[in-house]
Amino acid sequence: MDTICAISTPPGTGGIAVARISGPSAIDIVQNIWKGKDLTGVKSHTAHLGMIVDTDDGNEPLDQAVATVFRNPASFTGDDVVELAVHGSTYIQSALINLLIRRGCRLAEPGEFTRRAFAAGKMDLAEAEGVADVIASTSRAAHRVAMSQMRGVFSRKLETLRDQLVDLAALLELELDFSEEDVEFADRERLRTLAAETLETVTRLADSFATGNAIRHGIPVAIVGRPNAGKSSILNMLLGDNRAIVSDIPGTTxxxxxxxxxxxxxxxxxxxxxxxxxxxxxxxxLGINRTWEKTAKARIILWVLSPDTTGATDDADTPDRLSIEELYQTLRETMPEDGRLLTIVNKTDLNTPEETAALSARLQKLTGAAPLHLSATLDHPDSLRKAIHKLSAETLADASDVIVANSRHYEALHNAIAPLTRVLDALQPTPYPLPSDLIAQDVRESIHHLSTITGAITAPDILTTIFSRFCIGK
Ligand SMILES: Nc1nc2c(ncn2[C@@H]2O[C@H](COP(=O)(O)OP(=O)(O)OP(=O)(O)O)[C@@H](O)[C@H]2O)c(=O)[nH]1
Ligand SMILES: [Mg+2]
Structure with missing residues (x-):
């Protein structure tokens, strides 16, 4: 195996930059450009101050550095690893990498350190992907999901599922061995319970992907309502920015x-x-069609109304008007079943308190919930932000304890559902029960799909795709 090196800190100038060197010759190669304590003799997990020198160039000092040594197997990759912390000038960084390559290192490919850790059995594939997600996370919620994946919570859950399925397959195969004697060895009721439980967990995990995806890319919140209700004003209020054009002409957006x-x-x-x-x-x-498309995919819908645009007294006065009952019904039909609807009575500063109260009462009767009163032009966005956060906390609580945020994992879980459903169907006490060998084959197929998640079964090209998404130096 060759020894690889890369700068592990972000590109550009910084206070400190860290070069990571991993492989059987890591310590020898660094020793070769090192002035200070003999690194070949130091203990694992120790840090040493010294000087990096270019021996090809009359021992020209490059920088003062701290070398941290991790010995095989107790390192991130499982091989000998040295981390060199140097001053973060771009010149020092490139000169150091150059020097390491001249001494026999190869520049690491993206994700190669983590790939080596995976190959050494330090982590499974789902945990390795968790590492990439932890690095990429930009919000607390995304960070939490990634951390739990990196620490193996998801992998352990999958392990339990796999064990259950292996039990199921074993019991079925036992039944198969004795089929000539026409004995149903495995208790079908027990098999049925096992299959039903497994299918339920797999389905719940797959369903949690919608949540995981929302956490990774942002929870979709659609702001909908009649023209001029103040939707764009509310967007701007939430963003603290004049992002959307606001005007008193209905149909601006x-x-x-x-x-x-x-x-x-x-x-x-x-x-x-x-x-x-x-x-x-x-x-x-065309725009209105898009509104409905976005409504169908949103997790939270903010329905904005205002007495002056709703015609709280008479909906029939203008032919273009959709009555609030009509609108409410279409919203309910279009939005996702587990989505949340928040009604907002806007422009409290413009309309009289009586008008606001009348519309509010009408909406409460219709939707069963009290609307939020707001003035998009005058109020602070705090109460609206709180209400949104409360709704999203509710929808996230509906999701399972482990949240799937990776589309590859989702695909594998999704692929396991069809064979598992066939297993469960076949185990029903139908008049024409299926032979055990066909059921066992479906069980094996679902085991296969689940195994691809942790990497127990994975083609090398899939590994390459996964690790190439990492940054160099990780
Ligand atoms: N006084 C007052 N005016 C508001 C308030 N909210 C919005 N407006 C005004 O109402 C008009 C319409 O606001 P928009 O935010 O453009 O409404 P919209 O719902 O995006 O309208 P469309 O894009 O046409 O569907 C603008 O003149 C806003 O300044 C409010 O709380 N109080
Ligand atoms: Mg608008």
Missing amino acids: RDTIEDTATIEGYTYRFIDTAGLRHTDDTIEN
């Missing part, structure tokens, strides 16, 4: 506008949409 903001450690993707009304305008209708 034609296309959806999205931007992210963080509230209490969660990233949200706020989506301002075209106002909903009956119209013959082709472009406006």
Whole structure:
């Protein structure tokens, strides 16, 4: 095996840069450019101050450095590892890498250190992917999901599932061996319970992907309602920025506008949409179709209303108007089943308290929940942010204890569902029970899919794709 090196700190100038060297010759190679204590003799997990020198260049000193030595097998990769902390000038960094390569190192590929850790059995694939996600996490919630994956919580859950399935396969095969005697060895009821439990867990994990994805990329919040209700004003309020054009002309927003903001450690993707009304305008209708598409994918829907745009007294006065009952029904039909709806009565400063109260009462009767009263132009966004955070905490609590945030894992879980469902169907006390060997084959197929997640079964090209997503030096 060759010895690899790379700068592990971000590119550019910094206070300190760290070069990582891993492989059988790591300590010897560093010793070769090192003035200070003899590193070949030091204990593992110790740090030493010394000087990096270029022996090809009359022992020209490059920089003072701290060398930390980790000996095989107690290191990140499982091989000998030296980490050299130097001053973070871009010149020193490139000269150091250059020197290491001249002494026999090879520049590491992206993710190669972690790939070696995986190959050495230091971590499974899901844990390795957790490392990449921890590095990439930009919010507290995403960090938490990635940390739990890196620390193997998800892997242990999968291990339990796999064990259950292996038991199931073993019992079925036992039944198979004795089939000539026509004995049903395995108790079918027990098999059925086992299969049902496993299918339920796999389905729950797969379902949690919607949450995981939302945590990674921002929880989608659609802002919808009639034209002029103040949707764009609310987007701007939430972002603290004049992101969307606001005007008193109904139909100002034609296309959806999205931007992210963080509230209490969660990233949200706020989506301002075209106002909903009956119209013959082709472009406006295209925008309205998009509004419904975004509503269908949102986790939280902010339905914005205002007495002056709702016609709280008479919905029939203008033909383009969608009545609030009509709108509510379509929203309910379109939004995801586990989504949350927050109604907002806007423009409290413009309308009289009586008008606000009347619309509010009507909405409460219709939706069963009290709307939030707001003035998008005058109020502080705090109460709205709190309400949004409360709803997202509710929807996240619905998800399972382990959240799947990686699309590769989701795909594998999803692929395991079909064979598991067939197993469960086959075990039903139907008039035409399937032979055990067919059931056992489906069990093995679902084991296969689950095994690809932790890397127990994985093709090398898949490994290459996964690790190439890492940064160099990790
Ligand atoms: N007084 C007052 N005016 C508001 C408030 N919220 C919005 N407005 C005004 O209402 C008008 C419409 O606001 P927008 O935010 O553009 O409304 P919209 O729902 O995005 O409208 P469309 O994009 O046409 O669907 C603008 O003139 C805003 O300044 C509010 O709380 N108080
Ligand atoms: Mg708008």
